[in-house]
Amino acid sequence: MKWAFVGASNIASEWMVGAVRAVGDEVVAVVSGSAERAQAFARQHGIAQALTDSSALAGLELDAVYVSSTNDQHEAAVLQAAALGCHVLCEKPLALDLAAARRMVEACRAAGVVMGTNHHLRHNSAHRQMREVLRQLGLGPLVSARVSHSVFLRAQLQGWRIDNPGAGGGVVLDIAVHNADSLAFLLGEYPVEVMAMTQQRGMSRGVEDDAMSLWQFASGLCAFTHQGYNTPHASNRLEILGQQASLEARNVLNQAPGGELVWRRVDGDLSLRLDHDNLYVRGLRELHRAIAGQPNDLASGEDGLKSLAVALALLESARTGRRVPVSYA
Structure with a gap:
């Protein structure tokens, strides 16, 4: 093409x-x-x-x-x-x-x-493996999910992201949308209600550079997410916690391929094999499959709309101090 x-x-x-x-x-x-x-x-x-x-x-x-x-x-x-x-x-x-x-x-x-x-994170090999475990083997009844996605925004990426709300700056629109897509990819659902608190911790001017949030899903599962720009010495992780087992993916919320996945079970922890490849290349291959009418894992335009809906609800919650239903209409 x-x-x-x-x-x-x-x-x-x-x-x-x-x-x-x-x-x-x-x-x-x-x-x-x-x-x-x-x-x-x-x-x-x-x-x-x-x-x-x-x-x-x-x-x-x-x-x-x-x-x-x-x-x-x-x-x-x-x-x-x-x-x-x-x-x-x-x-x-x-x-x-x-x-x-x-x-x-x-x-x-x-x-x-x-x-x-271009929600590239769903294409990380750890997330693909997590979804297979959830589909094929399960963790027992799911309890909660946790996403720690606080990074340090490189100088060349700052610009409008830290000072221009009119261009869509701020960590919620930038990073929380990824968390929404990653959790939807794994769980097969988007939240119905959210709560959030945002703050400015020294990098941004006029927009938030750190946010904590709680998400409620229709299934009853709750998730906690942290998204930030100010932590140069932090790792990132995504966890799905069940009553019989849990999955913990570490250092997988990046642009570059990598990270590790641990399956925590009653009979001990198991590190799962991951075949890392370029997340953006895989995303384009999924786009090609979608164009050809083949089964695919492309994040569609509708998926992008839904992740935006979550982010907008988070911003509304932070502004009002209230729980906010997520509207996807």
Whole structure:
């Protein structure tokens, strides 16, 4: 497939150009509001077209568009891609409100193109293995889940994420959406109600850089999540706790493949074998399967809408100090 990249972002440069090429596809154009940035990106990665006006994409032969511009610009890019008949992979969060996300999903559906959300963490080998254990063997009745996803945001990734609420900055829209997708991938459900507290611990200006939250699921299970930008010396983990056994995945909430998975049982702990591979490459392979109409684990546009709904409910809870039902409508 031939791709256009809308947004000359760090993730596009560090991960997505290589992933597209690894699955045998080609990046033929990059679009950025900055001509200098678009040209530098194109030179660095050997891309033929460097554009500042996305309307020029209409003159190219394209199969797919990857959107990694700031969150407030996602909707326009996705609607344009759908109008061109291109499949779409969009960064998270899809938008800043559910109405915009719904318009994006419905535009792609109406155009007959596949829309994916770049929730890469579901493709970590530990999470795939966890889901197989949950499906095939189980942990007994599930009790709770815990996600510790507090990181240190590198200087080159800070920018609008720490000071621009209008662009979708803040750790909840950036990281809590990943936690929502990862738990949904494992549990097969999204929360119905949430509570959250947010804080600013020295990195951000005008948006939160740390958040704690409690999630209630329809099944009765509760989850605790911590998402933050200010912990350079912390590990991360995701745990599913059952009455008969538990699963603990450590250092798996990263862009790079890696981590370990322990199955804790009454007869002792067992470290499970993991075959690590590139999360973004696997995500693109799942997109190809979706386009071909094959069974797949792609995070769909609808999945992206639901993870956004969770994040918006968390922000509302933090603002009001109340439990907030999650609306997916």
